[in-house]
Amino acid sequence: MFDTDILIHTQVMTRHIEMLDALFKHATEGIVVVDKQANIVMLNPKAKELFGYTDRELIGRKVETLIPQRFNKNHVGYRDEYLEAPRARGMGHMMDLFARRKDGSEFPVEVSLSPFKTSDGEFVVSFVIDITERKKQESRIIEANLEIQKLNAELEERVQQRTEELAAAIKRIEQSQEEVVRALTKERELNNMKSQFVTIASHEFRTPLATILSSASLIGRYSHTEDEEKRQKHVQRIKSTVSNLTEILNDFLSIGKLEEGRIHCIPVLTNLNEFCKNLIEEIRGLCKEGQEMFVSYDGEANAWLDKQLLRNVLFNLLSNAIKYSEPGKTISLRVKNWSGLIRIEVQDQGIGIPEQDQGHIFDRFFRANNAGNAQGTGLGLNIVQNYIELMGGTVRFHSEVGLGSTFFVELPNREPASVKL
Numbered sequence: 001m002f003d004t005d006i007l008i009h010t011q012v013m014t015r016h017i018e019m020l021d022a023l024f025k026h027a028t029e030g031i032v033v034v035d036k037q038a039n040i041v042m043l044n045p046k047a048k049e050l051f052g053y054t055d056r057e058l059i060g061r062k063v064e065t066l067i068p069q070r071f072n073k074n075h076v077g078y079r080d081e082y083l084e085a086p087r088a089r090g091m092g093h094m095m096d097l098f099a100r101r102k103d104g105s106e107f108p109v110e111v112s113l114s115p116f117k118t119s120d121g122e123f124v125v126s127f128v129i130d131i132t133e134r135k136k137q138e139s140r141i142i143e144a145n146l147e148i149q150k151l152n153a154e155l156e157e158r159v160q161q162r163t164e165e166l167a168a169a170i171k172r173i174e175q176s177q178e179e180v181v182r183a184l185t186k187e188r189e190l191n192n193m194k195s196q197f198v199t200i201a202s203h204e205f206r207t208p209l210a211t212i213l214s215s216a217s218l219i220g221r222y223s224h225t226e227d228e229e230k231r232q233k234h235v236q237r238i239k240s241t242v243s244n245l246t247e248i249l250n251d252f253l254s255i256g257k258l259e260e261g262r263i264h265c266i267p268v269l270t271n272l273n274e275f276c277k278n279l280i281e282e283i284r285g286l287c288k289e290g291q292e293m294f295v296s297y298d299g300e301a302n303a304w305l306d307k308q309l310l311r312n313v314l315f316n317l318l319s320n321a322i323k324y325s326e327p328g329k330t331i332s333l334r335v336k337n338w339s340g341l342i343r344i345e346v347q348d349q350g351i352g353i354p355e356q357d358q359g360h361i362f363d364r365f366f367r368a369n370n371a372g373n374a375q376g377t378g379l380g381l382n383i384v385q386n387y388i389e390l391m392g393g394t395v396r397f398h399s400e401v402g403l404g405s406t407f408f409v410e411l412p413n414r415e416p417a418s419v420k421l
């Protein structure tokens with residue numbers, strides 16, 4: 001080689017070295033070079049600044065000097081593995097890396113490694129970036145995200161709460177609407193009932209009042225002693241007509257009280273057997289000519305019952321049996337009182353209830369087609385059903401036109417739960 005070539009070569013080399021030196025000195029990343037034994041052999045000014053060391057302090061020390069102690073053990077393993085087969089790569093994939101300053105404080109870093117060879121041997125250069133600011137930024141973003149999530153959750157909760165409040169308000173409105181409709185319906189029913197009452201009262205009262213009037217004027221005419229029998233007959237007629245009118249008025253009163261919820265079931269221990277016998281004796285007087293009334297009783301004599309309600313029920317069923325049967329027919333009252341259940345049957349051999357009317361006979365004011373001239377308001381069975389329900393029982397019937405009807409009542413015989421004083 002000529003001298004000039006050597007000179008040029010030397011000049012080029014010098015320029016390269018100067019450039020490399022400038023790169024090394026002015027790099028914004030920390031550069032730390034280690035040998036195959038992980039001893040630090042070189043570090044740039046930025047690295048010294050990052051770690052807070054002077055050159056001399058680090059040269060010849062293990063690279064672990066720059067890593068927090070708690071990671072040192074693992075790091076020795078990783079770096080030995082790396083130094084076996086070094087290649088250029090980032091460090092700590094998917095891991096947060098920390099570096100240790102001279103004063104022991106830590107800071108987050110990003111590190112990439114590159115192996116190289118010189119005539120002096122194999123080395124690894126690490127490029128270290130302090131990512132404290134980036135991490136702060138990240139945690140600010142995470143915090144902001146958390147805040148957003150919290151706000152979202154609060155918002156959702158508020159929306160949910162408002163939705164629930166709205167649903168409750170709608171429900172309240174619906175309920176009050178229903179209440180208004182119910183009140184209106186009730187009022188309409190009441191008005192209907194009143195006008196039906198007026199119709200029925202004027203119709204049902206006219207005949208008995210005419211009977212009373214004619215009987216009274218006839219009594220006035222029977223002034224002789226021998227007319228006593230005729231007088232008594234008319235007195236009797238007046239009495240039974242007045243009692244009919246009283247029954248009708250009582251039915252209207254009962255309906256009114258039921259409507260207002262003023263009727264309650266108050267069971268007392270009653271001798272049911274005696275009760276039935278007495279009732280039959282009382283009703284027997286209403287029988288038409290030749291009609292016979294039988295009572296049979298089976299089971300325990302005593303029962304827990306509301307006597308007033310039961311009296312009304314049986315009185316209604318038995319007087320219907322009389323009313324809707326021809327003279328000379330038989331009427332039976334059968335009672336069974338076993339194991340907490342009272343079964344009552346009221347059977348007649350009367351006109352029966354037409355099939356097409358059977359679905360309505362418990363309706364208020366309903367009267368069957370074949371009721372004809374028999375006095376009545378169509379309230380009795382409605383009251384019966386209401387009273388039986390109040391007593392916790394049931395009522396049903398079987399009827400065939402021309403053959404007769406049987407009403408079946410079932411009532412519980414239970415001692416009411418004792419009242420605490």
Ligand code: ADP
Pocket residue numbers: 316320321324348350351352353361366367368369370371375376377378379380381382405
């Ligand atoms: P009413 O005052 O008309 O007797 P009820 O409510 O007691 O009213 O009875 C309703 C209707 O049921 C009666 O009008 C009658 O048509 C029919 N009914 C009730 N009981 C009998 C019965 N034992 N036999 C035939 N029909 C009956």
